[in-house]
Amino acid sequence: MEVYQLLPKVGIGPVKFDMTRAEVYAAMPVAPSSVLPEGVPPGEENQTFYYHNSYVVAYSASDGKVIQIGVDVNKEISVHYRNIDIFNIRVEELIEILGKETPYDKDDFELGYSYLFPEYALALYRPSLPEDFKDLLGGDDFKYYEEDYRRSHYFKSLQLVANSDIFYSTI
Numbered sequence: 001m002e003v004y005q006l007l008p009k010v011g012i013g014p015v016k017f018d019m020t021r022a023e024v025y026a027a028m029p030v031a032p033s034s035v036l037p038e039g040v041p042p043g044e045e046n047q048t049f050y051y052h053n054s055y056v057v058a059y060s061a062s063d064g065k066v067i068q069i070g071v072d073v074n075k076e077i078s079v080h081y082r083n084i085d086i087f088n089i090r091v092e093e094l095i096e097i098l099g100k101e102t103p104y105d106k107d108d109f110e111l112g113y114s115y116l117f118p119e120y121a122l123a124l125y126r127p128s129l130p131e132d133f134k135d136l137l138g139g140d141d142f143k144y145y146e147e148d149y150r151r152s153h154y155f156k157s158l159q160l161v162a163n164s165d166i167f168y169s170t171i
Contacts, residue, residue: 002029004071006081008120009163012069013077015057017162019066024048024057051076072157079158090153091115091126098122118168121161128152 004013011017014027025032025048032048048057054074060067071079079086086094095104095115105116115124133149136142142149 001075002077004077004079006079006086006122006158006160008117008122008160011066012055012071012079012160015066015069017066021048021059021064024066067162068159070157070159073154086124086158087155091124091155094124094155118164121164123159123161124155125157125159126152126155 002013006012009017011019014029015024019027028050030050033050033052046059046061048059049055050057051074054072055077056068056070057066058068058070059065071077073087078088082097084094084097098104098115098117098120102117102119105111105118108114108116112129113126117123128148128151130149130152132152133142133145136145136149
């Protein structure tokens, strides 16, 4: 498993902001996992996908340099921030740690599902909250949702943007 470090305003793992497509291709230890959109020549795509589409690199339309990196939970990579595995620490614990360093947007209309840290240009997401399963807990059907309930305590994906100025326009 690859372990990638998340560095706000710098990048995630081998991909750093302001890299060109060619630099990203050279830096990544694996080949892209996606097929180019129809009619788009290699090197002109707006996004490149790696690790079965779980690691996404987005490029600026104006200069073709990296402006956003997105990562979903994946068995091939692990994303760490200050030696903390972002996808394997409970949401509340991670928010407490990050909240001591930088404020999150408490006015986010999806708060709980998402946490936005504008100063770090970082967004963290989970598709469900533990309380979304309250009607199922202890019921006969809970066994079908047990893994979803367990994962609801953890983030599923993150987005890191090049800078705070473009943060809200890109997430």
